[in-house]
Amino acid sequence: MIKANTKVIISDLDGTLLNQHHVISDYTKSVFQELHQQKYLIVVATGRHHLDAMPLVEKLEVPLYLVTSNGARIHSPEKELLFSVNMESELVKSILALDIDPDITTVLFKEEVWQTNIHNEKLNSFSKEVTYHRELVNFEELEDFEAIKIFFTHENQEKLMALRDLILEHHPETFNHAFSLPICLEFMDKNVDKSHAIAKILEKENLDFSHAISFGDGFNDEMMLVTSGKGLIMGNAPDTLKNKLSHMEVIATNHEDGVANYLSDLLLKN
Structure with a gap:
């Protein structure tokens, strides 16, 4: 039943389609090329910026819709920008004015660069090809705070949870937020979510979830x-997500080409 009804393949990037080396394996590429040949619509939805994500998904060598920054941008298979929304400058400024632990790395996703207050080598390692460039800044000296999203990271998740609670205390209804990883907290415009962006794509293609x-x-x-x-x-997802969505099937890890193997078994093998 699932196979007969499936027309759309949607995948996250980091920890999902990308392996432990932050690249798409040759095997995953071959599976997605076969899915494209069989007319499945492919959507990649990631928290990454579009300049960062595009070189990664080009490895697949198939046309696809690209949802980036957790849904703040949608690009067509022809790389045309279909949708975009930013966080207002004054709202971003109000977050940065809070008493944020100085050990937390803060990043503003801008259109052409990402601005940060800390040199974070682990963060830099997520990009094999530098297409989205970093700019070290003093946030107290910035004038334009408009951003696609705000990203916080620290090895101690409790610090990030305390920061989340602090922001929500001051802005209970203003933003959408999520932990993309246990050590990565992201705040976006209140209307931004991967599912909202994907819904726009599905409507355009006369399909639904x-x-x-x-x-x-x-x-x-x-x-x-x-x-x-x-x-x-x-x-490889955190146990907190597995427990919250305990009714859902858990598949192999990204290290094991979990997505490609699942799709090959379900859709490509007779």
């Missing part, structure tokens, strides 16, 4: 997973 199978490993994938006809959680 019942036709979709989706894969993810983070809380920024939650609505996408629960809304899809079939949602699959990666084996």
Whole structure:
């Protein structure tokens, strides 16, 4: 039944379609090329900026819709910008004015650069090809705070949870937020979510979520997973997500080409 109804493949990138080296494997590429040949619509939905994500998904060598910055941008298979929304400058400024732990790395996703207050080598390692450039700044000296999203990271998740609670205390209804990883907290415009962006794509293609199978490993994938006809959680996802979505099937890890193997078994093998 799932196979007969599936027309759309939706996948997150980091921890999902990308392996532990932050690249798409040759095997995953071959599976997605076969899915394209069989006319499946492919959507990649990521928290990454579009300049960062585009070189990664080009490895697949198939046309696809690209949802980036957790849904703040949609690009067509022809790389045309279809949708965009930013956070207002004054609202971003009000977050940065809070008493944020100085050990937390803060990043503003801008259109052409990402602005940060700390040199974070681990953060830099997520990009093999530098297409989205970093700019070290003093946030107290900035004038334009308009951003696609705000990203916070620290190895101690409790510090990020305290920051989340602090921001929500001051702005209970203003933003959408999610943990893309246990050590990565992201705040976006209140209307931004991967599922909202994907819904726009499906409407454009005269389809709906019942036709979709989706894969993810983070809380920024939650609505996408629960809304899809079939949602699959990666084996490497945090236990907190697996426990919250305990009714969902858990598949192999991204290290094991979990997405490609699942799709090959379900859709490509007779």
